[in-house]
Amino acid sequence: MGEMRRVYLDNAATTMQKPPCVVEAVTAALTSFGNSGRDTGGHALDASRVIYDARCLISDLFNLGNPKQVVFTCNSTEALNMAIRGLFHRGDHVISSVMEHNAVLRPLYDIEEDQGVSHTFIGVDEKGRLLVSEIEKNIRPETKALIFTHASNVTGNANDLHAIGKIAKKHGLLFIVDASQTAGVLPIDMQDMNIDIVAFTGHKGLYGPQGTGGMAIREGIDIHPLKSGGTGVLSYLKHQPEEMPTHLECGTMNAHGLAGLHASLNWLVKEVGIDQVHAHEIALAKRFYEGLKDMEAIRFYGDYDTDQRAAIVSLNIADYDSSEVSDQLESDYGISTRPGAHCAPLIHEAMGTVNQGMVRFAFSWFNTEEDVDYAVKAVRELATDI
Amino acid sequence: MGEMRRVYLDNAATTMQKPPCVVEAVTAALTSFGNSGRDTGGHALDASRVIYDARCLISDLFNLGNPKQVVFTCNSTEALNMAIRGLFHRGDHVISSVMEHNAVLRPLYDIEEDQGVSHTFIGVDEKGRLLVSEIEKNIRPETKALIFTHASNVTGNANDLHAIGKIAKKHGLLFIVDASQTAGVLPIDMQDMNIDIVAFTGHKGLYGPQGTGGMAIREGIDIHPLKSGGTGVLSYLKHQPEEMPTHLECGTMNAHGLAGLHASLNWLVKEVGIDQVHAHEIALAKRFYEGLKDMEAIRFYGDYDTDQRAAIVSLNIADYDSSEVSDQLESDYGISTRPGAHCAPLIHEAMGTVNQGMVRFAFSWFNTEEDVDYAVKAVRELATDI
Known part of the structure; x- marks a missing residue:
């Protein structure tokens, strides 16, 4: 009896196989990168350049139009926590759906308890499709945002971001999209779709390493930082600098992982x-x-x-x-x-x-x-x- | 004229050169790991096993005595934010020092403003050495914790953790140590030194990849989670599960980076x-x-x-x-x-x-x-x- 065939079909959790360029980029980074933004040496600049270029690629991918508004995190869960915990105030209300992952649901339950921010979850039909027509009915004067996944990680069903974005625009609501399952898979155009924030992960449809992810944030949206610390610049300020992306990034960046994401983005967008x-x-x-x-x-x-x-x-x-x-x-x-x-x-x-x-x-x-x-x-x- | 010699001496920011086993481990992980804790396949189990073994190595390194109390984060800044933002209540007071990095200072300034938690910073002598004798004088009834760096990232001076730990024990205070500069460099014994929490980073003295770090937490210390989301277990709970380390970890782990940290820990502790x-x-x-x-x-x-x-x-x-x-x-x-x-x-x-x-x-x-x-x-x- 021969060796059993091995077929990996858990790609919605993480794409196990990566393009060879990702492994090469991480390997090169592990033996050559300094600490991005932390000194003026060539090694540190190498790291900074790759990170900046990765911001540009993400900005282009989502048609954000400003690489400085791309923030890197360790995964999409962290990005969603930053957004959900950093945008609302007591008495606010948000609309989301039963299609969401715990990366959205749990922060929403937490801010309900800790900050008095309420929510309404829109339901689905028998095939698991979002009842888009229910969204407008549930908008209240205190509603501040629509938070929807682009595609369910369970059924694979994708939501119509154009349609939801129009509702957001009409009612002056923030539109936050969890693109964990769709970044690099389905087109996302923040300007055309009226999206304010896209949370993404690096290790699924973008074919990058684990430990990478982030947020593309429309200019002018002020998220209260979830964390603060060293930024390499403006060290004498008592709080996180206001300038993006530094406002939402602190401590040493995962430049080794981001080198892999940078390579996979180039492969994904420019090669394939x-x-x-x-x-x-x-x-x-x-x-x-x-x-x-x-x-x-x-x-x-x-x-x-x-x-x-x-x-x-x-x-x-x-x-x-x-x-x-x-x-x-x-x-x-x-x-x-x-x-x-x-x-x-x-x-x-x-x-x-x-x-x-x-x-x-x-x-x-x-x-x-x-x-x-x-x-x-x-x-x-x-x-x-x- | 020959090529200029290149000498990297910014190792307190990040150790640029890593042992070859780190590169090999990350490379292998990038082509074989599934998502830790997310399915029952061999690829996911490979990731889970390496992460668990890394917890064991960290627990041993700091004499914590319980690998489940080791939490991984993306860097020590995140670990320090979790601890400082997740432990105190309005009216509490903590004692820290002027030797601290912004990864400690900024969260302390933030919780002063947001949560009404006050602090006192202990000074240094003309050589930059902590005035340990000042600590006890500044303890008040509402003092809850001592938060000190093990060694300054500026002067290199190390604090006497034994001496500070004794003060913490005598007064029933939490003792939190920022080991960003010393994990893998100077001995840290949590039990012997009465330390409750050690925050560490993976990419400096532990010679692992960027994007890795964490906290060793003495059993029984309850940190309110900074983030919540998918945990792969207990998905029907509305909030983060209470069980450690899941309580403080959510979303996909950086298993690719942690494979490198696992390799560097083995190299550091067992080989060299x-x-x-x-x-x-x-x-x-x-x-x-x-x-x-x-x-x-x-x-x-x-x-x-x-x-x-x-x-x-x-x-x-x-x-x-x-x-x-x-x-x-x-x-x-x-x-x-x-x-x-x-x-x-x-x-x-x-x-x-x-x-x-x-x-x-x-x-x-x-x-x-x-x-x-x-x-x-x-x-x-x-x-x-x-």
Whole structure:
């Protein structure tokens, strides 16, 4: 018996395979970078230059128009915490949705308790699609912001940012987008879509290292810093300098990781193109779905009649626990998936899968049709056995 | 004319050169790790195992006695913010010092303004040594904590943690240590020294990648989380789980960076030994100091009569601006140093160097006697020319 095939399909958690240029850039940085912004030596300048260039690439990717308004954090969770904890005051109200990840939900619960900021969560239909028409009905005089994920990390369904951005603009509300699943995957145009803040992570659709992420922030939006400390400039000020991006960055930057993100952004935007990456990923997701949709024992979650979605297919086999199915896929077939609640409790409540969870398959640029066909065969076998 | 020699002496900002095992570990992680704690696949488990093992190494290094009480952050600044912003209440008072970095000072100024937590800063003598005898005099009924750096990032002077820990114990105060300059350099024994929290960074004396750092926290100390979000477990709880280390960690961990820190910790503790690294570094610092101390135009800052210090030598040449001297060392000699305020304003006020700054030379395991002799020659030339 030969070695078991290994197929990694947990790309919505992290894209395990990175383009070779990312590894090369991190390796070079680890042996040559000083501390960005901390001395005038060539090593420190090398780090600063790469970080600045990464800001430019992010600014361009989201059509922000100002690289100084790009702030780097250790992941999108930190970016979302900064925004949600740093923008509102007692009595404010925000509108969000049941599609959100705990990176949005928990900060919202926290500021409700600590700061008296209330929220309303917009629901979804039977396919998990946001009820966009409910948003306007829930706007109150004290509503300050709309906070929506671009795509659910559970169903893969994407929200119409154009439509939501129009509502935000009409009512003078901040529009904050969690792009954890879509940065580098679906187009995001902050100016065209009236988006004020995009939170992103580096290690998923941007194919960079873990430990990278950040926020693109429209000029003029003042976020109260979550942290303060050394900035390398204006050291005699008692508080964080007002100047961006320093206002929201302190301590040593992760220049080693950002060198990798810089390389992956160049690869993604200039070499391959995000349209092509998405076309490949969504074709694989579709192939997987098509290969299984005739199976009566399988229930799918999400809207598979569109390409404007993340390359995620979530399913259950009869009433089998998603963790058991996922374990069997791993142990018997070498296929990595993600079962359970995916840190997004409310969408599971909406879809009726709190107890069962779902088995999530998520595809990347580095997956192949052979990977998909192998996974289809595996799931068919499991769904037939029962 | 041959290529100019390049000597990196800004190791107190970041150790530029890393042991080869660090690069190898990060490279391997970048091509094999899933998302720690996020699925049951081998790739995710690989990441989880390395992170857990890194917690064990940190727990051992500081004699904490419980790896679950080791929390990873993106740098020591974040760790210090978590501790300082998450422990105190209105009316509390803390004692700290003028030796502190802005990573301590700015959070203290912020909580004074936002939360009504007051502070007293203990001063230093003419050599920049902490006036330990002043600590007890400043303890009030509402004093809750002593927060001290282990060693100044400006003078290199180290504080006597044993002595301060005894005061903390006697008065029932929390003892928080900023070990940014000393983790992996000088011994830190949390149990023996009565330390409650050690904040550390990965990319200086621990020789790991940037983007890594954290806190070792004595059991039973409850820090209110600075951030909340996905934890991979207990997803249906509205707030961060109480269990450590999850209580203070959310979102995707920087497993790629932590793989490097794990490798550097193994190298540092098990292969080379921190005593040997410190002996090498301090011998270089001493050689540098001895090579220059006869120069009348040079003023040194700090206490050079002891080995219990960080391998830092800070100086000025006559009344020349430190940035000009540092620039000249870089451009004419290829020597990287750090001029200015070093994000530590109060020690510069104490030493009378607010306007001039200081030129800081900091030595690492990867520096050689030749590096030192070259730097001595360079500084002598600059100090003679004027």
